[in-house]
Amino acid sequence: MLNNKIKAFALVGGMAISLSQPALAKDKVMQSAGALAFDSKNVLFVGDSKAGVVHAFDLPEKSFEDHSGYQWGRAQSFEGRTVVENIDQKIAKLLGASPEDISINDMVVHQPSGEIYLSVHKGHGPKPKPVILKVDNGKLEKVNLKSAKHTSISVGPVPTKETLEFGQPLNSLAITDIDYYDGEIFVAGVSNEVFSSKLRRIPFPFKGEVNTTSIEIWHAVHAQYETRAPIITQTIRELDGKPTLIAIYACTPIVKIPLDELKDGAQVRGTMIGEMGYGNTPIDIVSFTSGMDNNDYVVVTNTNRSAAQIPLQAIATAEAMPSGEGVKPVFQVAGVYQFPLPMSGTLHLDLINDQWAATIRRNPEEVGGIDLHTLPLPFFFDRADHVVEMNWADGPDPFGYKSLPPVKY
Numbered sequence: 001m002l003n004n005k006i007k008a009f010a011l012v013g014g015m016a017i018s019l020s021q022p023a024l025a026k027d028k029v030m031q032s033a034g035a036l037a038f039d040s041k042n043v044l045f046v047g048d049s050k051a052g053v054v055h056a057f058d059l060p061e062k063s064f065e066d067h068s069g070y071q072w073g074r075a076q077s078f079e080g081r082t083v084v085e086n087i088d089q090k091i092a093k094l095l096g097a098s099p100e101d102i103s104i105n106d107m108v109v110h111q112p113s114g115e116i117y118l119s120v121h122k123g124h125g126p127k128p129k130p131v132i133l134k135v136d137n138g139k140l141e142k143v144n145l146k147s148a149k150h151t152s153i154s155v156g157p158v159p160t161k162e163t164l165e166f167g168q169p170l171n172s173l174a175i176t177d178i179d180y181y182d183g184e185i186f187v188a189g190v191s192n193e194v195f196s197s198k199l200r201r202i203p204f205p206f207k208g209e210v211n212t213t214s215i216e217i218w219h220a221v222h223a224q225y226e227t228r229a230p231i232i233t234q235t236i237r238e239l240d241g242k243p244t245l246i247a248i249y250a251c252t253p254i255v256k257i258p259l260d261e262l263k264d265g266a267q268v269r270g271t272m273i274g275e276m277g278y279g280n281t282p283i284d285i286v287s288f289t290s291g292m293d294n295n296d297y298v299v300v301t302n303t304n305r306s307a308a309q310i311p312l313q314a315i316a317t318a319e320a321m322p323s324g325e326g327v328k329p330v331f332q333v334a335g336v337y338q339f340p341l342p343m344s345g346t347l348h349l350d351l352i353n354d355q356w357a358a359t360i361r362r363n364p365e366e367v368g369g370i371d372l373h374t375l376p377l378p379f380f381f382d383r384a385d386h387v388v389e390m391n392w393a394d395g396p397d398p399f400g401y402k403s404l405p406p407v408k409y
Contacts, residue, residue: 022149022205025057029150033119033130036108037178037185039204044108044148045185046119046132047175052158054178054187056206057132057148065136067114071409072356072374073382077401080382081409083116083138084372087360090140095122095131103128104370107348107360116350116358116372117143135372153206159192173230180204181236186245186262188231196228199245201262211264218269219253220334221278223326225269231255233285235298239316246315248285248300252276254336256315273318274335275327280304284349287312290378291354299341299349299380307343307380310336343380351377 035047042064046055073081084090092099103121110117116135121128132143158174175189187200193214201211219226229250236245236259243259247270254274261268276282283301290297296312318336327334345362347370352358356374363369364385375382389395397403 022058022151025145025148025150029145029152030055030130032128033121033132034105034172035175035178035187036106036117036119037180038108038110038117039180041112042110043204044110044117044132044143045178045180047106047178047187047189048130048152049158049171049174049189052155052174053152054155054175054185054202055150055152056204057145057150059143059148063144063147064110064113064115067137067352070114070137071407072352073376074404074407075355075376077399077404078376078379078381078383079407080374080376080384082371082373083358084135084140085363086369087140087372088370091118091120091133094133094140094142095120095129097122104347104360107350107358109350109352109358111351111353114352116352118360151206153202153208153210155187155189155200155202156198156210156212157192159190162192176230176232177234179234179236181243181259186234186236188234188247190228190230194227195267197226197230199231199257199262199268201259201264211262213262213264214267215257216267216269217249217253217255218272218321218323219249219251220272220275220321220325220327221251221253221330223324225323232282233300235285235287237287237296237298237312239312246285246287246298248276248282250281251278252280252282252302254310254315256318271320272335273315273321274310274338275321275333276300276302276308276338277305277333278327278330283346286349286351286357288351288377289354292378297378301343301346301349305340305344307341307346307349308333308338309341310338341380343375 032048032050037045042059044057073079088099092102105119108117118133120131159170162170173190177188179186185202190196191198195214197215199213216227231247232250234247245257247255253272255270257270281303285300287298299309301307314337321335346359348360
Protein backbone atom coordinates (compact mmCIF):
# COMPACT_ATOMS: atom_id res chain seq x y z
CA MET A 1 0.00 0.00 0.00
CA LEU A 2 1.02 3.57 -0.57
CA ASN A 3 1.02 5.94 2.34
CA ASN A 4 1.13 9.69 2.76
CA LYS A 5 4.86 9.74 3.46
CA ILE A 6 5.91 9.42 -0.18
CA LYS A 7 9.02 11.47 -0.84
CA ALA A 8 8.23 14.69 -2.69
CA PHE A 9 10.16 13.81 -5.80
CA ALA A 10 9.27 11.66 -8.80
CA LEU A 11 11.42 10.23 -11.55
CA VAL A 12 9.87 11.20 -14.88
CA GLY A 13 11.61 10.52 -18.16
CA GLY A 14 14.87 10.09 -16.27
CA MET A 15 14.60 13.47 -14.51
CA ALA A 16 13.92 14.10 -10.82
CA ILE A 17 11.09 16.63 -10.63
CA SER A 18 10.05 18.43 -7.46
CA LEU A 19 6.44 17.87 -6.50
CA SER A 20 6.15 21.01 -4.39
CA GLN A 21 8.14 23.60 -6.35
CA PRO A 22 6.67 24.40 -9.80
CA ALA A 23 9.14 24.59 -12.66
CA LEU A 24 8.78 25.36 -16.33
CA ALA A 25 8.02 22.21 -18.28
CA LYS A 26 10.82 20.68 -20.33
CA ASP A 27 10.92 18.50 -23.41
CA LYS A 28 10.20 14.80 -22.92
CA VAL A 29 8.55 15.31 -19.53
CA MET A 30 5.72 12.98 -20.55
CA GLN A 31 6.16 9.36 -21.59
CA SER A 32 2.47 9.06 -22.50
CA ALA A 33 -0.64 11.26 -22.49
CA GLY A 34 -4.01 9.83 -21.54
CA ALA A 35 -6.71 10.99 -19.11
CA LEU A 36 -7.19 14.77 -18.93
CA ALA A 37 -8.82 17.08 -16.39
CA PHE A 38 -8.76 20.76 -15.45
CA ASP A 39 -8.97 22.25 -12.00
CA SER A 40 -11.34 25.21 -11.50
CA LYS A 41 -8.81 27.54 -13.14
CA ASN A 42 -5.97 26.93 -15.59
CA VAL A 43 -4.18 23.79 -14.37
CA LEU A 44 -4.31 20.92 -16.85
CA PHE A 45 -3.81 17.44 -15.36
CA VAL A 46 -2.44 14.76 -17.70
CA GLY A 47 -2.36 11.08 -16.83
CA ASP A 48 0.92 9.46 -17.86
CA SER A 49 0.14 5.76 -17.53
CA LYS A 50 3.48 4.61 -18.89
CA ALA A 51 5.38 6.48 -16.17
CA GLY A 52 2.70 6.04 -13.50
CA VAL A 53 2.58 9.80 -13.03
CA VAL A 54 0.04 12.62 -13.08
CA HIS A 55 1.41 15.86 -14.53
CA ALA A 56 0.01 19.28 -13.64
CA PHE A 57 0.61 22.09 -16.15
CA ASP A 58 -0.35 25.56 -14.91
CA LEU A 59 -1.04 27.18 -18.27
CA PRO A 60 -0.57 30.96 -18.60
CA GLU A 61 -3.79 32.98 -18.56
CA LYS A 62 -2.81 34.66 -21.83
CA SER A 63 -2.71 31.29 -23.62
CA PHE A 64 -6.53 30.94 -23.47
CA GLU A 65 -8.93 32.50 -25.96
CA ASP A 66 -12.45 33.44 -24.86
CA HIS A 67 -15.06 31.40 -26.77
CA SER A 68 -18.17 32.99 -25.27
CA GLY A 69 -19.03 34.47 -28.68
CA TYR A 70 -18.30 31.30 -30.66
CA GLN A 71 -21.29 29.85 -32.56
CA TRP A 72 -21.47 26.22 -31.43
CA GLY A 73 -24.65 25.52 -33.43
CA ARG A 74 -28.33 26.44 -33.16
CA ALA A 75 -29.84 25.02 -30.00
CA GLN A 76 -33.38 26.27 -30.76
CA SER A 77 -33.68 23.75 -33.60
CA PHE A 78 -31.41 21.03 -32.16
CA GLU A 79 -28.64 21.58 -34.70
CA GLY A 80 -25.04 20.97 -33.74
CA ARG A 81 -21.95 22.03 -35.62
CA THR A 82 -18.96 20.20 -37.03
CA VAL A 83 -16.12 22.25 -35.52
CA VAL A 84 -13.30 20.18 -37.06
CA GLU A 85 -14.14 17.79 -39.90
CA ASN A 86 -11.93 14.69 -40.26
CA ILE A 87 -10.09 15.69 -37.11
CA ASP A 88 -7.86 12.59 -37.16
CA GLN A 89 -6.58 13.51 -40.62
CA LYS A 90 -5.97 17.12 -39.58
CA ILE A 91 -4.10 16.00 -36.45
CA ALA A 92 -1.99 13.66 -38.57
CA LYS A 93 -1.10 16.48 -40.95
CA LEU A 94 -0.23 18.79 -38.06
CA LEU A 95 2.07 16.18 -36.52
CA GLY A 96 3.57 14.89 -39.77
CA ALA A 97 2.03 11.42 -39.51
CA SER A 98 -0.56 9.26 -41.22
CA PRO A 99 -4.07 9.06 -39.69
CA GLU A 100 -3.65 5.39 -38.78
CA ASP A 101 -0.68 6.37 -36.58
CA ILE A 102 -2.80 8.82 -34.52
CA SER A 103 -4.64 7.96 -31.30
CA ILE A 104 -6.94 10.53 -29.66
CA ASN A 105 -6.84 9.37 -26.05
CA ASP A 106 -8.99 11.92 -24.22
CA MET A 107 -10.71 15.29 -24.51
CA VAL A 108 -11.50 17.95 -21.91
CA VAL A 109 -13.00 21.44 -22.14
CA HIS A 110 -11.45 24.35 -20.26
CA GLN A 111 -14.70 25.67 -18.82
CA PRO A 112 -13.71 29.33 -18.24
CA SER A 113 -12.72 29.84 -21.90
CA GLY A 114 -14.48 27.07 -23.85
CA GLU A 115 -11.23 25.84 -25.42
CA ILE A 116 -11.14 22.12 -26.17
CA TYR A 117 -8.00 20.13 -25.26
CA LEU A 118 -6.94 16.73 -26.59
CA SER A 119 -4.34 14.18 -25.52
CA VAL A 120 -2.88 12.47 -28.56
CA HIS A 121 -0.30 9.82 -29.36
CA LYS A 122 1.72 9.86 -32.55
CA GLY A 123 2.65 6.28 -33.28
CA HIS A 124 1.77 3.04 -31.53
CA GLY A 125 3.69 0.44 -29.59
CA PRO A 126 5.84 0.93 -26.49
CA LYS A 127 7.17 4.41 -27.32
CA PRO A 128 4.46 6.67 -28.78
CA LYS A 129 5.05 10.39 -28.90
CA PRO A 130 2.61 12.15 -26.53
CA VAL A 131 1.20 15.52 -27.63
CA ILE A 132 -1.36 17.92 -26.12
CA LEU A 133 -3.45 19.82 -28.67
CA LYS A 134 -6.21 22.39 -28.38
CA VAL A 135 -9.00 23.64 -30.62
CA ASP A 136 -9.05 27.44 -30.73
CA ASN A 137 -12.01 28.86 -32.69
CA GLY A 138 -12.12 25.75 -34.84
CA LYS A 139 -8.36 25.60 -35.45
CA LEU A 140 -6.09 22.83 -34.18
CA GLU A 141 -2.93 23.95 -32.38
CA LYS A 142 -0.16 22.36 -30.34
CA VAL A 143 -0.22 23.44 -26.70
CA ASN A 144 3.03 25.09 -25.66
CA LEU A 145 3.70 23.19 -22.46
CA LYS A 146 7.14 24.79 -22.13
CA SER A 147 5.45 28.02 -21.05
CA ALA A 148 3.53 26.28 -18.26
CA LYS A 149 4.61 25.82 -14.65
CA HIS A 150 4.92 22.08 -14.15
CA THR A 151 4.67 19.71 -11.21
CA SER A 152 4.04 15.97 -11.12
CA ILE A 153 3.39 13.13 -8.74
CA SER A 154 3.74 9.36 -8.88
CA VAL A 155 0.56 7.36 -8.28
CA GLY A 156 2.58 4.44 -6.93
CA PRO A 157 3.55 1.07 -8.39
CA VAL A 158 1.92 0.36 -11.74
CA PRO A 159 2.18 -2.57 -14.17
CA THR A 160 5.08 -2.50 -16.62
CA LYS A 161 5.27 -5.46 -19.02
CA GLU A 162 2.17 -7.46 -18.04
CA THR A 163 -0.59 -8.00 -20.60
CA LEU A 164 -4.23 -9.05 -20.43
CA GLU A 165 -5.59 -12.21 -22.04
CA PHE A 166 -5.88 -10.76 -25.55
CA GLY A 167 -2.62 -8.81 -25.52
CA GLN A 168 -3.70 -5.40 -24.21
CA PRO A 169 -0.84 -3.87 -22.18
CA LEU A 170 -1.99 -3.68 -18.56
CA ASN A 171 0.05 -0.50 -18.21
CA SER A 172 -2.48 1.29 -20.44
CA LEU A 173 -4.96 0.98 -17.54
CA ALA A 174 -2.61 2.40 -14.90
CA ILE A 175 -4.47 5.74 -15.06
CA THR A 176 -7.95 5.48 -16.56
CA ASP A 177 -9.57 8.72 -15.37
CA ILE A 178 -8.83 11.88 -13.39
CA ASP A 179 -11.33 14.14 -11.65
CA TYR A 180 -10.65 17.37 -9.78
CA TYR A 181 -12.88 18.13 -6.81
CA ASP A 182 -12.49 20.62 -3.95
CA GLY A 183 -8.70 20.88 -3.97
CA GLU A 184 -7.96 17.21 -4.74
CA ILE A 185 -7.61 14.97 -7.76
CA PHE A 186 -9.12 11.49 -7.82
CA VAL A 187 -7.15 9.13 -10.04
CA ALA A 188 -8.60 5.76 -11.06
CA GLY A 189 -6.65 2.85 -12.49
CA VAL A 190 -4.79 -0.35 -11.69
CA SER A 191 -1.65 -1.15 -9.75
CA ASN A 192 0.74 -4.08 -9.98
CA GLU A 193 -0.69 -5.61 -6.79
CA VAL A 194 -3.01 -8.63 -6.61
CA PHE A 195 -5.79 -6.31 -5.35
CA SER A 196 -5.38 -4.33 -8.54
CA SER A 197 -8.26 -1.82 -8.80
CA LYS A 198 -7.18 1.44 -7.13
CA LEU A 199 -8.52 4.92 -6.45
CA ARG A 200 -5.85 7.47 -5.53
CA ARG A 201 -6.84 10.66 -3.72
CA ILE A 202 -4.19 13.37 -4.09
CA PRO A 203 -4.29 16.93 -2.66
CA PHE A 204 -3.32 19.67 -5.10
CA PRO A 205 -0.90 21.52 -5.17
CA PHE A 206 1.16 18.34 -4.93
CA LYS A 207 3.08 17.85 -1.71
CA GLY A 208 3.92 14.18 -2.00
CA GLU A 209 0.73 12.91 -0.33
CA VAL A 210 -1.04 10.04 -2.12
CA ASN A 211 -3.92 8.31 -0.36
CA THR A 212 -4.66 5.00 -2.08
CA THR A 213 -7.82 2.94 -1.63
CA SER A 214 -8.35 -0.58 -2.94
CA ILE A 215 -11.84 -0.94 -4.41
CA GLU A 216 -13.88 -4.14 -4.43
CA ILE A 217 -17.30 -4.42 -6.09
CA TRP A 218 -20.04 -6.95 -6.59
CA HIS A 219 -20.54 -7.49 -10.32
CA ALA A 220 -24.00 -8.89 -11.00
CA VAL A 221 -23.26 -10.04 -14.58
CA HIS A 222 -20.38 -12.22 -13.43
CA ALA A 223 -22.12 -12.95 -10.10
CA GLN A 224 -18.90 -12.46 -8.16
CA TYR A 225 -16.89 -9.94 -6.18
CA GLU A 226 -14.16 -8.32 -8.30
CA THR A 227 -10.92 -6.54 -7.39
CA ARG A 228 -9.06 -6.24 -10.70
CA ALA A 229 -11.08 -4.49 -13.43
CA PRO A 230 -10.77 -0.73 -12.89
CA ILE A 231 -13.03 2.27 -12.94
CA ILE A 232 -13.07 3.52 -16.54
CA THR A 233 -14.89 6.83 -16.05
CA GLN A 234 -16.09 8.71 -12.98
CA THR A 235 -17.59 11.94 -11.70
CA ILE A 236 -18.15 13.43 -8.24
CA ARG A 237 -21.49 14.86 -7.18
CA GLU A 238 -23.27 15.52 -3.92
CA LEU A 239 -25.93 12.90 -3.20
CA ASP A 240 -28.21 14.00 -0.36
CA GLY A 241 -25.57 16.55 0.61
CA LYS A 242 -22.73 13.99 0.71
CA PRO A 243 -19.87 14.17 -1.85
CA THR A 244 -19.94 10.84 -3.68
CA LEU A 245 -17.90 9.22 -6.42
CA ILE A 246 -20.13 7.88 -9.21
CA ALA A 247 -18.05 5.34 -11.13
CA ILE A 248 -18.62 3.19 -14.20
CA TYR A 249 -16.41 0.13 -14.31
CA ALA A 250 -15.10 -1.91 -17.18
CA CYS A 251 -17.76 -4.49 -18.06
CA THR A 252 -19.99 -2.42 -16.81
CA PRO A 253 -21.25 -1.92 -13.22
CA ILE A 254 -22.49 1.46 -11.98
CA VAL A 255 -21.07 2.04 -8.50
CA LYS A 256 -21.31 4.80 -5.90
CA ILE A 257 -18.76 5.40 -3.13
CA PRO A 258 -18.96 8.24 -0.55
CA LEU A 259 -15.74 10.24 -0.58
CA ASP A 260 -15.35 9.95 3.19
CA GLU A 261 -14.74 6.20 2.73
CA LEU A 262 -11.73 6.80 0.47
CA LYS A 263 -8.97 6.74 3.05
CA ASP A 264 -5.35 5.75 2.66
CA GLY A 265 -4.82 2.02 2.91
CA ALA A 266 -8.53 1.22 3.14
CA GLN A 267 -10.18 -1.65 1.28
CA VAL A 268 -13.59 -0.33 0.28
CA ARG A 269 -16.55 -2.23 -1.14
CA GLY A 270 -18.33 0.09 -3.56
CA THR A 271 -22.12 -0.09 -3.81
CA MET A 272 -23.15 -1.54 -7.17
CA ILE A 273 -26.48 0.08 -8.10
CA GLY A 274 -26.75 -0.71 -11.79
CA GLU A 275 -25.50 -2.65 -14.78
CA MET A 276 -25.02 -0.96 -18.18
CA GLY A 277 -24.97 -4.19 -20.16
CA TYR A 278 -22.35 -6.86 -20.76
CA GLY A 279 -20.53 -6.79 -24.11
CA ASN A 280 -19.82 -3.09 -23.85
CA THR A 281 -17.27 -0.66 -22.38
CA PRO A 282 -18.04 2.78 -20.92
CA ILE A 283 -16.17 5.78 -22.31
CA ASP A 284 -17.11 9.03 -20.56
CA ILE A 285 -19.50 10.32 -17.93
CA VAL A 286 -20.69 13.94 -17.65
CA SER A 287 -23.16 15.51 -15.22
CA PHE A 288 -25.48 18.41 -16.01
CA THR A 289 -28.66 20.23 -15.01
CA SER A 290 -31.41 19.99 -17.63
CA GLY A 291 -32.90 23.27 -18.80
CA MET A 292 -36.13 21.41 -19.50
CA ASP A 293 -36.98 20.33 -15.95
CA ASN A 294 -34.12 21.76 -13.80
CA ASN A 295 -33.25 18.25 -12.61
CA ASP A 296 -29.71 16.86 -12.44
CA TYR A 297 -28.55 13.94 -14.59
CA VAL A 298 -25.46 12.06 -15.65
CA VAL A 299 -24.87 10.84 -19.20
CA VAL A 300 -22.62 7.86 -19.90
CA THR A 301 -21.29 7.10 -23.40
CA ASN A 302 -20.45 3.55 -24.45
CA THR A 303 -18.51 1.65 -27.09
CA ASN A 304 -21.17 -0.87 -28.11
CA ARG A 305 -24.42 0.72 -26.94
CA SER A 306 -26.18 4.03 -27.18
CA ALA A 307 -25.48 6.58 -24.46
CA ALA A 308 -27.53 6.36 -21.25
CA GLN A 309 -28.98 9.18 -19.15
CA ILE A 310 -29.49 8.56 -15.43
CA PRO A 311 -31.27 10.95 -13.01
CA LEU A 312 -28.97 11.96 -10.17
CA GLN A 313 -31.82 11.50 -7.70
CA ALA A 314 -32.24 7.92 -8.89
CA ILE A 315 -28.55 7.30 -8.17
CA ALA A 316 -28.94 8.87 -4.72
CA THR A 317 -31.87 6.63 -3.76
CA ALA A 318 -30.80 3.43 -5.54
CA GLU A 319 -30.31 0.38 -3.36
CA ALA A 320 -27.41 -2.00 -3.77
CA MET A 321 -28.05 -4.76 -6.30
CA PRO A 322 -28.36 -8.03 -4.35
CA SER A 323 -25.06 -9.86 -3.94
CA GLY A 324 -25.24 -13.48 -4.94
CA GLU A 325 -27.60 -12.73 -7.81
CA GLY A 326 -26.73 -12.38 -11.48
CA VAL A 327 -28.28 -10.49 -14.42
CA LYS A 328 -30.42 -12.46 -16.86
CA PRO A 329 -30.44 -12.35 -19.79
CA VAL A 330 -26.74 -11.65 -19.65
CA PHE A 331 -26.76 -8.60 -21.99
CA GLN A 332 -29.58 -6.85 -20.14
CA VAL A 333 -29.26 -3.51 -18.34
CA ALA A 334 -30.40 -3.66 -14.73
CA GLY A 335 -30.67 -1.75 -11.48
CA VAL A 336 -30.90 2.04 -11.41
CA TYR A 337 -33.15 3.61 -14.07
CA GLN A 338 -31.34 4.34 -17.36
CA PHE A 339 -32.84 6.24 -20.28
CA PRO A 340 -31.20 5.52 -23.67
CA LEU A 341 -30.09 8.57 -25.68
CA PRO A 342 -29.73 8.55 -29.49
CA MET A 343 -25.97 9.07 -29.33
CA SER A 344 -23.67 6.36 -30.66
CA GLY A 345 -20.32 6.43 -32.40
CA THR A 346 -19.06 8.80 -29.70
CA LEU A 347 -15.38 8.40 -28.90
CA HIS A 348 -15.05 11.25 -26.38
CA LEU A 349 -17.52 13.62 -24.70
CA ASP A 350 -17.30 16.68 -22.47
CA LEU A 351 -19.49 19.68 -21.70
CA ILE A 352 -18.68 23.11 -23.14
CA ASN A 353 -21.29 24.96 -21.07
CA ASP A 354 -24.87 24.46 -19.87
CA GLN A 355 -26.14 24.41 -23.46
CA TRP A 356 -23.55 22.51 -25.52
CA ALA A 357 -21.49 19.33 -25.43
CA ALA A 358 -18.38 18.61 -27.49
CA THR A 359 -17.91 15.14 -29.00
CA ILE A 360 -15.23 13.34 -30.93
CA ARG A 361 -17.46 11.05 -32.95
CA ARG A 362 -17.63 8.90 -36.03
CA ASN A 363 -19.28 10.72 -38.92
CA PRO A 364 -22.77 9.20 -39.32
CA GLU A 365 -22.55 9.40 -43.14
CA GLU A 366 -18.86 9.14 -44.04
CA VAL A 367 -17.35 5.71 -43.40
CA GLY A 368 -14.14 6.12 -41.43
CA GLY A 369 -14.65 9.84 -40.85
CA ILE A 370 -14.02 11.22 -37.36
CA ASP A 371 -15.20 14.73 -36.50
CA LEU A 372 -15.21 17.16 -33.60
CA HIS A 373 -18.92 17.93 -33.39
CA THR A 374 -21.22 19.73 -30.96
CA LEU A 375 -24.55 18.51 -29.60
CA PRO A 376 -27.19 20.62 -27.83
CA LEU A 377 -28.27 19.82 -24.27
CA PRO A 378 -30.34 18.30 -22.74
CA PHE A 379 -31.02 15.77 -25.52
CA PHE A 380 -27.48 15.36 -26.92
CA PHE A 381 -29.17 15.07 -30.30
CA ASP A 382 -28.56 16.67 -33.72
CA ARG A 383 -31.54 16.69 -36.12
CA ALA A 384 -29.22 16.90 -39.11
CA ASP A 385 -28.08 13.32 -38.48
CA HIS A 386 -31.49 11.93 -39.42
CA VAL A 387 -33.93 12.00 -42.38
CA VAL A 388 -37.48 12.80 -41.30
CA GLU A 389 -40.65 14.18 -42.89
CA MET A 390 -39.82 17.73 -41.80
CA ASN A 391 -36.64 17.75 -43.94
CA TRP A 392 -38.66 18.17 -47.17
CA ALA A 393 -39.05 21.77 -48.38
CA ASP A 394 -42.83 21.38 -48.47
CA GLY A 395 -42.96 19.14 -45.40
CA PRO A 396 -44.63 19.98 -42.08
CA ASP A 397 -42.97 22.48 -39.75
CA PRO A 398 -44.80 22.08 -36.43
CA PHE A 399 -42.01 23.69 -34.40
CA GLY A 400 -41.27 26.65 -36.69
CA TYR A 401 -37.70 25.61 -37.43
CA LYS A 402 -37.83 26.81 -41.05
CA SER A 403 -38.75 30.33 -39.99
CA LEU A 404 -35.52 30.71 -37.98
CA PRO A 405 -32.86 32.94 -39.58
CA PRO A 406 -29.90 31.16 -41.20
CA VAL A 407 -26.95 30.45 -38.92
CA LYS A 408 -23.75 32.32 -39.79
CA TYR A 409 -20.55 30.49 -38.91
